Amino acid sequence: xxxxPEDPSRLYxxxxxxxxxxxxxxxxxSAPFLDITADVQGSEYDEDERGLLGLAFHPQYASNxxxxxxxxxxxxxxxxxxxxxxxxxxxxxxxxxxxxEQTRHTLFSIPVLVGNHxxxxxxxxxxxxxxxxxxxxxxxxSNPDPDDNGQNIEVKYAKILRVDVENHPTAPAGNVRGGDPxxxxxxxxxxxxxxxxxxxxxxxxxxVGGRLFEEINIEPRGQGNKNYGWSVTEGGTCIxxxxxxxxxxxxxxxPVVAYDHDNSDGSVTGGYVYRGSRIPALRGKYxxxxxASDRVWMLTWKDGVATPRxxxxxxxxxxxxxxxxxxxxxxxxxxxYIVSYGGSIFRIDPE
Numbered sequence: 001x002x003x004x005p006e007d008p009s010r011l012y013x014x015x016x017x018x019x020x021x022x023x024x025x026x027x028x029x030s031a032p033f034l035d036i037t038a039d040v041q042g043s044e045y046d047e048d049e050r051g052l053l054g055l056a057f058h059p060q061y062a063s064n065x066x067x068x069x070x071x072x073x074x075x076x077x078x079x080x081x082x083x084x085x086x087x088x089x090x091x092x093x094x095x096x097x098x099x100x101e102q103t104r105h106t107l108f109s110i111p112v113l114v115g116n117h118x119x120x121x122x123x124x125x126x127x128x129x130x131x132x133x134x135x136x137x138x139x140x141x142s143n144p145d146p147d148d149n150g151q152n153i154e155v156k157y158a159k160i161l162r163v164d165v166e167n168h169p170t171a172p173a174g175n176v177r178g179g180d181p182x183x184x185x186x187x188x189x190x191x192x193x194x195x196x197x198x199x200x201x202x203x204x205x206x207x208v209g210g211r212l213f214e215e216i217n218i219e220p221r222g223q224g225n226k227n228y229g230w231s232v233t234e235g236g237t238c239i240x241x242x243x244x245x246x247x248x249x250x251x252x253x254x255p256v257v258a259y260d261h262d263n264s265d266g267s268v269t270g271g272y273v274y275r276g277s278r279i280p281a282l283r284g285k286y287x288x289x290x291x292a293s294d295r296v297w298m299l300t301w302k303d304g305v306a307t308p309r310x311x312x313x314x315x316x317x318x319x320x321x322x323x324x325x326x327x328x329x330x331x332x333x334x335x336x337y338i339v340s341y342g343g344s345i346f347r348i349d350p351e
């Protein structure tokens with residue numbers, strides 16, 4: 001769930017099956033803002049990781065109407081594609097029909113390897129570039145990252161990618177050298193949700209773990225080109241020391257937070273640093289949670305040091321209210337929401 005960069009009254013909800021729904025002034029509109037179900041592979045898979053997974057509005061959306069989506073296509077590819085708002089109706093996207101139109105507006109399309117670990121987050125950074133989270137291609141916990149995509153900078157899998165949408169396909173300066181031109185960070189298993197602190201510009205990445213640990217990785221504004229360790233390490237623990245890089249390599253950046261799978265936790269959902277106005281005590285706190293347990297935590301990161309995470313689960317009654325903490329949402333005013341896989345959206349309000 002997200003909103004236009006300048007209008008918090010219009011909320012957009014990404015649905016896995018291939019539609020984006022508009023909530024305007026608190027009312028769900030009857031017609032979808034975008035419907036690409038014919039091209040999306042996802043609605044037929046119950047509790048699967050495939051589908052329409054990401055949405056980001058251009059920073060100048062109010063004037064240019066451009067937005068971007070990321071999804072699994074029926075041709076078994078992961079697609080990053082641009083759409084535009086309808087010039088006749090701001091509540092609807094402009095339809096694109098025909099293969100030629102789809103190709104012209106597709107920024108990239110890569111094969112689906114297994115079906116899980118697709119990533120899916122899209123967000124514009126403070127530098128105006130579009131960042132994309134892509135998983136390692138899939139697999140199971142008995143054979144982590146079978147193709148060793150995490151440490152292979154020549155592929156898009158297991159990465160945070162960075163694209164200049166104004167000059168595509170020219171890659172922006174500052175990406176990782178010597179590999180795929182769009183790689184910004186690598187060594188990630190499944191960066192399902194990440195975000196930028198809208199005040200400081202720092203990047204917060206929730207990386208879903210395998211057998212051992214869930215991770216929160218944080219990098220200061222503009223300091224990319226990080227190797228977050230997968231699949232050599234997980235949560236800072238050595239798991240696969242048989243690649244070109246060793247577990248104790250100084251090139252690996254350890255997570256700021258790593259937690260194990262005790263107490264029913266098991267799938268981190270990255271969130272946002274709160275920068276709204278309704279709850280002053282939360283300002284500057286990073287909120288994140290877990291899909292498996294529906295727990296919510298917060299921490300503060302400053303000068304490269306994170307405070308211990310503290311629980312918000314009881315305050316939010318999250319464990320009894322949420323049915324699968326699929327995502328957090330942020331509106332244009334900086335207020336935060338929780339998206340439940342059970343079909344509900346909750347706004348975090350003051351008591």
